[in-house]
Every structure is written in structure tokens, then in C-alpha cells.
Amino acid sequence: MKYFVALLLSAVLFVACGDESSSSAPDPIGEISSSSNDDNGSSGKDKDASSSSQKDSKKSSSSAAEKNSSSSVSGKNSSSSVPNPVSSSEESFSGTPCEKDEEGYTVFISQEQVKYICQNGFWIPMSSSSVVQQSSSSKYYDMSKQFNANLSYGEFTDPRDNHVYKTIRLFDDVVDDTLTFFAENLNYGKMIFGGEQQSDSTKYCYDDDPWYCENGWGALYTWAAAMAFPSVCDSARMGSAECPNKTDLSRNTVVPNTTEYVLHQGICPDGWHIMNRGEWVAAIDGHGPMSGSQYLSSEIWNGIMENPRGFSLLPAGALDEHGEFSEIMNQAFHWLPEDSYDKSSGLSKGAFTRATSSNLYRGSGNGFVKTAGFSIRCVKDY
Structure with a gap:
């Protein structure tokens, strides 16, 4: 997710605005x-987000989700939903590739009612036995x-x-x-x-x-x-x-x-x-x-x-x-x-x-x- 939006470095713009x-x-x-x-x-962090993605946009990830919803949050240890990159419940998100920078991030796919985690380069259902559970010792x-x-x-x-x-x-x-x-x-x-x-x-x-x-x-x-x-x-x-x-x-x-x-x-x-x-x-x-x-x-x-x-x-x-x-x-x-x-x-x-x-x-x-x-x-x- 590190580079999904480039910061324009050429100017810092100020426009005065009132309370509105x-x-x-x-x-x-x-x-x-x-x-x-x-x-x-x-609307802030949607509890159950939907998607208008095309059916062939299966490669969408939490980077795209964040791009499309500025106040949605998704990430490590987060249960918040993000805009759904799957257009149909007939097409599973499981096994979709994810980027290296998204390792450990999670997304909730509302059509499937399944939460996925990016692990080893792929989105894997959180219920999968292959998901490594975080040790409680890492809390602090x-x-x-x-x-x-x-x-x-x-x-x-x-x-x-x-x-x-x-x-x-x-x-x-x-x-x-x-x-x-x-x-x-x-x-x-x-x-x-x-x-x-x-x-x-x-x-x-x-x-x-x-x-x-x-x-x-x-x-x-x-x-x-x-x-x-x-x-x-x-x-x-x-x-x-x-x-x-x-x-x-x-x-x-x-x-x-x-x-x-x-x-x-x-x-x-x-x-x-x-x-x-x-x-x-x-x-x-x-x-x-x-x-x-x-x-x-x-x-x-x-x-x-x-x-x-x-x-x-x-x-x-x-x-x-x-x-x-x-x-x-x-x-x-x-x-x-x-x-x-x-x-x-x-x-x-x-x-x-x-x-x-x-x-x-x-x-x-x-x-x-x-x-x-x-x-x-x-x-x-x-």
C-alpha cells in the first residue's frame, strides 16, 4: 500500500476556507x-461495504479499496470492512494475488461474508488453517x-x-x-x-x-x-x-x-x-x-x-x-x-x-x- 497515491512535491497550496x-x-x-x-x-468506516467493481477486477486489493474510500480503514489487526473488490458472490476472492506491501492486511468480502488476509502473496480466508495466528506476546x-x-x-x-x-x-x-x-x-x-x-x-x-x-x-x-x-x-x-x-x-x-x-x-x-x-x-x-x-x-x-x-x-x-x-x-x-x-x-x-x-x-x-x-x-x- 505504500505507494498507492503519489504526493505532489512541487507545491503546498493553501486556500482559505470557513467552517463549511x-x-x-x-x-x-x-x-x-x-x-x-x-x-x-x-460515511466513515463502513461495517459492511459493497462494490461496483467489474467482474474481471479480481486482482483488486486493499490498496484499491483505500483509494476508493478515503475514510475506510483496513489493515493488520483490523476488523473494519473495505469496499468489496469482488463483483459477484459466484466468484471467490480466495487465492487472488496480493502485493508484498499488503502482507498481513485483511479485507472483508461482503458477498461471501468471509474475511481474507494477505499471506505469502495471496488472499487467504481467515478461517483457513494455513493462516498464521498472531502471538499474544506481540500485543506490546x-x-x-x-x-x-x-x-x-x-x-x-x-x-x-x-x-x-x-x-x-x-x-x-x-x-x-x-x-x-x-x-x-x-x-x-x-x-x-x-x-x-x-x-x-x-x-x-x-x-x-x-x-x-x-x-x-x-x-x-x-x-x-x-x-x-x-x-x-x-x-x-x-x-x-x-x-x-x-x-x-x-x-x-x-x-x-x-x-x-x-x-x-x-x-x-x-x-x-x-x-x-x-x-x-x-x-x-x-x-x-x-x-x-x-x-x-x-x-x-x-x-x-x-x-x-x-x-x-x-x-x-x-x-x-x-x-x-x-x-x-x-x-x-x-x-x-x-x-x-x-x-x-x-x-x-x-x-x-x-x-x-x-x-x-x-x-x-x-x-x-x-x-x-x-x-x-x-x-x-x-
């Missing part, structure tokens, strides 16, 4: 554009290479709980300044179980296991909890009668009145704000021939580059809208301080960034349901 801005397809984070999205929806990860040992990190102690975060300084040519970023995901609050309603100072930990929160992966938050808004804002749009809360677009006096550079504190400590879209672009600025996520990722994840910028992006996974944890070591999701209204579903959805092992994208369509649990990165105010 988003795009209708997954965009590389370095190509931010905007359009009205009130008429276009995104060696975090010794989370950060780049050759770089000099700063430190910030959150006065609310004395948690110490590593920080990294990166230049932003729009702000024309060097900004200080958390080099790890926020981990603030008391753990509650996934699916329970979050309130002030609560968090989810992957698999309801505090090990993930305390060992580099950080916490997962609903959109409203991340924004420090009332929980009703997970179902209502900012500025509505139900959720009168709004982000202050004028607070950033350097790049005012744009959602790209809105400074919204949310659940971040005093003096810090939730990383916005413009700052995600700044984080990958000057990355040369490598794609965004490879350039930002901790060596734990991609093993291709040794975390050259020190940003230490980790695939912390998510709690999806069905209340299931998935995508650890496969994808990273981070909330952005924006939302939009999807007329087709009648839902308010949150904007987000999504990183795979090969690239980095902003949220697509109308974003993702706000009750999902995603990560948060904080940036020092300027």
Missing part, C-alpha cells in the same frame, strides 16, 4: 484545497526508537498532571517563525472505557489498556472532548443552537480569520493549541522525495526513514463509530479544530488528518463522526 470547507476526496496534506461540502457526505511494542536519538528535543511538563512531553521545533514559512510542536500525542485525563461518553478530563486508551496511553501512543478523544466543548457538540455543529461553542478565528493575529491557522486550545495545556491544518503542512515542509508520513513517522512505524524531523508520528489507531478499536500500527488519525454539516446524513462531522505508512491526508468529504476517538497533537501558541 472540506474536500470531497482524500487530499495529500501538502495540497490543501477547499470547497463547500454541505452536499457531499462521508518496543518503544526504544520512538524518538530520534540524534536530535535535540525540548521538554514540556503539563502542570495539570506533571506529565512530561518531548517537544520539537520546526519552521513554518507562512507564520515565518519556528514553532514548537509536541513530539508525541497528548495523554491527558482519566481513562474511561471506549464507548462511554467522554466529559472534561477523560480519555480513551487503545484496547481499554492504559499501557498504550502511558507508553508513547497517547490518548484518544472524541471531537468535542478534544475541543473542550460540551459532549452535545459531538452531534451538533459549532455555532448551532445546541452547540453555541465556536473556535475563535481572530485569535491568530499572524494568519487571522482562516480555519487553516485557527488557534484553538481545546484540551491542550494553557499556552498551547490543537495542531491545525496549516501546521500539519508546515511539519512536512521541505521533505524532498519522501512522502509526508514517512518523513514524520517514528522509526517504530515505517522503518524507512529514521524520523529525520523528530516529529515521531505513530500509528495510534482509533476508536471507530461502532465502538471498536482498530488500526494500531497501521494508521494515525488526529482531530483538527474544524467541523462541517453533512446534509445527506444529518450529522455534524469533525475534520481530521489521516496518515498511512506511505502518505498523509487531511479528512475527506464531511469528515468523520465526532464520537470516534482520535489522537491530538499540541503546538505552542505564537
Whole structure:
């Protein structure tokens, strides 16, 4: 899956947009554009996806699936469905070749009601005795290479709980300044179980296991909890009668009145704000021939580059809208301080960034349901 979308390296585009801005397809984070999205929806991770593939497209794989559904997730240890590459229940997906980069990934074929895993170059039914079961001892990860040992990190102690975060300084040519970023995901609050309603100072930990929160992966938050808004804002749009809360677009006096550079504190400590879209672009600025996520990722994840910028992006996974944890070591999701209204579903959805092992994208369509649990990165105010 590493190279299914090429990152255009020639330009980083910014188009100012208001609360209603988003795009209708997954965009590389370095190509931010905007359009009205009130008429276009995104259903998130489909629990039972169907396909419009032609019958002779049997060679389709999870790469193609991800290409066609920006908010679907499929990967190692994931039970989420992807768009079905089989056009007829009369034709089995079993034995279809898969690519080397898809080894260990899974897809669910709804017509067959069978989940397949890519193993030794072929898609094999998960029920097959030839599928090697993952040892429970692999649940936890060696975090010794989370950060780049050759770089000099700063430190910030959150006065609310004395948690110490590593920080990294990166230049932003729009702000024309060097900004200080958390080099790890926020981990603030008391753990509650996934699916329970979050309130002030609560968090989810992957698999309801505090090990993930305390060992580099950080916490997962609903959109409203991340924004420090009332929980009703997970179902209502900012500025509505139900959720009168709004982000202050004028607070950033350097790049005012744009959602790209809105400074919204949310659940971040005093003096810090939730990383916005413009700052995600700044984080990958000057990355040369490598794609965004490879350039930002901790060596734990991609093993291709040794975390050259020190940003230490980790695939912390998510709690999806069905209340299931998935995508650890496969994808990273981070909330952005924006939302939009999807007329087709009648839902308010949150904007987000999504990183795979090969690239980095902003949220697509109308974003993702706000009750999902995603990560948060904080940036020092300027």
C-alpha cells in the first residue's frame, strides 16, 4: 500500500476556507484545497461495504479499496470492512494475488461474508488453517526508537498532571517563525472505557489498556472532548443552537480569520493549541522525495526513514463509530479544530488528518463522526 497515491512535491497550496470547507476526496496534506461540502457526505468506516467493481477486477486489493474510500480503514489487526473488490458472490476472492506491501492486511468480502488476509502473496480466508495466528506476546511494542536519538528535543511538563512531553521545533514559512510542536500525542485525563461518553478530563486508551496511553501512543478523544466543548457538540455543529461553542478565528493575529491557522486550545495545556491544518503542512515542509508520513513517522512505524524531523508520528489507531478499536500500527488519525454539516446524513462531522505508512491526508468529504476517538497533537501558541 505504500505507494498507492503519489504526493505532489512541487507545491503546498493553501486556500482559505470557513467552517463549511472540506474536500470531497482524500487530499495529500501538502495540497490543501477547499470547497463547500454541505452536499457531499462521508460515511466513515463502513461495517459492511459493497462494490461496483467489474467482474474481471479480481486482482483488486486493499490498496484499491483505500483509494476508493478515503475514510475506510483496513489493515493488520483490523476488523473494519473495505469496499468489496469482488463483483459477484459466484466468484471467490480466495487465492487472488496480493502485493508484498499488503502482507498481513485483511479485507472483508461482503458477498461471501468471509474475511481474507494477505499471506505469502495471496488472499487467504481467515478461517483457513494455513493462516498464521498472531502471538499474544506481540500485543506490546518496543518503544526504544520512538524518538530520534540524534536530535535535540525540548521538554514540556503539563502542570495539570506533571506529565512530561518531548517537544520539537520546526519552521513554518507562512507564520515565518519556528514553532514548537509536541513530539508525541497528548495523554491527558482519566481513562474511561471506549464507548462511554467522554466529559472534561477523560480519555480513551487503545484496547481499554492504559499501557498504550502511558507508553508513547497517547490518548484518544472524541471531537468535542478534544475541543473542550460540551459532549452535545459531538452531534451538533459549532455555532448551532445546541452547540453555541465556536473556535475563535481572530485569535491568530499572524494568519487571522482562516480555519487553516485557527488557534484553538481545546484540551491542550494553557499556552498551547490543537495542531491545525496549516501546521500539519508546515511539519512536512521541505521533505524532498519522501512522502509526508514517512518523513514524520517514528522509526517504530515505517522503518524507512529514521524520523529525520523528530516529529515521531505513530500509528495510534482509533476508536471507530461502532465502538471498536482498530488500526494500531497501521494508521494515525488526529482531530483538527474544524467541523462541517453533512446534509445527506444529518450529522455534524469533525475534520481530521489521516496518515498511512506511505502518505498523509487531511479528512475527506464531511469528515468523520465526532464520537470516534482520535489522537491530538499540541503546538505552542505564537
